Amino acid sequence: MATEDEGAGVVEILATTAVPAFAMALGSAAVSMTQPSEALQARLQRFSAGLLVGAVVTEIFPILRMHLLITISESAEGHDDDANRRSSHTTAVSWPNMLAAVLGFGAALLLMYSVKALDLEGESEESDDAGQIADGDTRSAGDSAAATPSLGYVWLPGSGDEESSVKLRMWTSRLQAHASSLSRLTAAPEVDREAVDEEVHGLDYLVDSARRLCRGAEPMDRCSATRLRQHVDELIKDIGLLQEMDTSQVRDVDRQLRVAGASLLRVHSLAERATFRRWGPRPPPEIKPVTEQLSLPLGLIIAVLVDAMIDGMLIGLAGSVASTSGKLMAAATTFEMGFLGYSFACSIMKAARRCTAIFTLSLPPMCMLIASTVACLSAGYVENSAAFSGLVAFAMVAVLFLVFQELLVEAHEKEDGDAWHISVWLYAGLLLSAFCDLVF
Secondary structure (H helix, E strand, O other): OHHHOOOOOHHHHHHHHHHHHHHHHHHHHHHHOOOOOHHHHHHHHHHHHHHHHHHHHHHHHHHHHHHHEEEEEEEEEOOOOOOOEEEEEEEEEOHHHHHHHHHHHHHHHHHHHHHHOOOHHHHHHHHHHHHHHOOOOOOOOOOOOOOOOOOOOOOOOOOOOHHHHHHHHHHHHHHHHHHHHHHHHHHOOOOOHHHHHHHHHHHHHHHHHHHHHHHOOOOOOHHHHHHHHHHHHHHHHHHHHHHHOOOOOHHHHHHHHHHHHHHHHHHHHHHOOOOOEOOEOOOOOOOOOOOOOOOOOHHHHHHHHHHHHHHHHHHHHHHHHOHHHHHHHHHHHHHHHHHHHHHHHHHHOOOOOHHHHHHHHHHHHHHHHHHHHHHHHHHHHHOOOHHHHHHHHHHHHHHHHHHHHHHHHHHHHOOOOOOHHHHHHHHHHHHHHHHHHHHO
16 A cells, blocks of 8 residues: 555655645636636546545545554464464554544634635625726716725615616515515415426526625626627527427427526526636636725635645645655645636736735745645654644545535536536546555
8 A cells, every 4th residue: 555655755745745836826827818618627626526535535544544543462472382472463542643633623624614604705706896996997977886996895875876776676676576476376275386486586586686786797708708609509509409399209308408408507607697616717807907905805815825735734744654645645636726726816816916916826835835844844753643643634634625515516516517427527536546546
């Protein structure tokens, strides 16, 4: 197994960690290039998740288990010859190491849920609106948002223009009417599913439209508009095929309706305002001269730094015990860090000046290298103590949290994220991890 080889030195750990760190830097540099398709993102995200889970199972957990279970050698006298002795080996749980692992487990969950509670999506939306305000354009009094030069959402002030206030009052009145209609439909002895579905979709549109009015309409960028036209053309073709089909062939009609429904979802996902996802990059808006001081999304920066340091720490700890384990962990995190670098850059480049943005984007790769180096150096002092078990458990749980709570969730939300030809990449990553563990 991979844990049987010797541990790597500091130089080798640095070289190994440089691979995912460079992938993150490359992802940040690719922000000006064309955005990858959602299907490709979902495939690579699932593949990366499979690699990470496989690496944890085949490389990291055996290291933790090796420190949780200690081997006790017992020697017994032979029956034929007093000089002959035979030894037996038994295993026992090291309770100090077990307690440290449990504490590391809990600390990792506490940290990751605390980072998740920072509300990264809200901060990203704030930076979106700040980027719009800083473009220096003057708006007329008839603009729908009547924006004030603040750095948060473009809220309607109490004495805002009458047109926007009237629209908002009209939207809330329509929401009340649709909600009352939905209440009547659900209170009927026999609930009409079709009518309820129609009312729910109407409420969904009204809520989205009212929130866009409150926060200010975000213009669709050129790339998204081009993709939207392509998806609309696909939807029109799908509906045209439906009209040509024989309605008596119910199975064929249902199959084509699924195709048209998928096209409709793609149109809706582009028409609806998107929010920041750590592994769901969106194209950044055109960078214009900044005339006001913008606020960086500190919660997002902290979360990304924590992600990078945890990955670096796990590579350093694994590599200090077994060189191959560190290399496999670095390979598994490469795809993850590439996506993280791209999406991080999309958010930072529109919230800061170029020099500040470049410095901020360079922090996670540097922190990853520093964390792996510190972990490797400290592992030599604490490897035989309970603290080592706590550190390994902490890093392992944090990585699994990122995989199951964020990476796979983001892949699931992409277009066709549940399709078999996309979800199968998760198992391809698991298979590759198992193969590398057996071969190397």
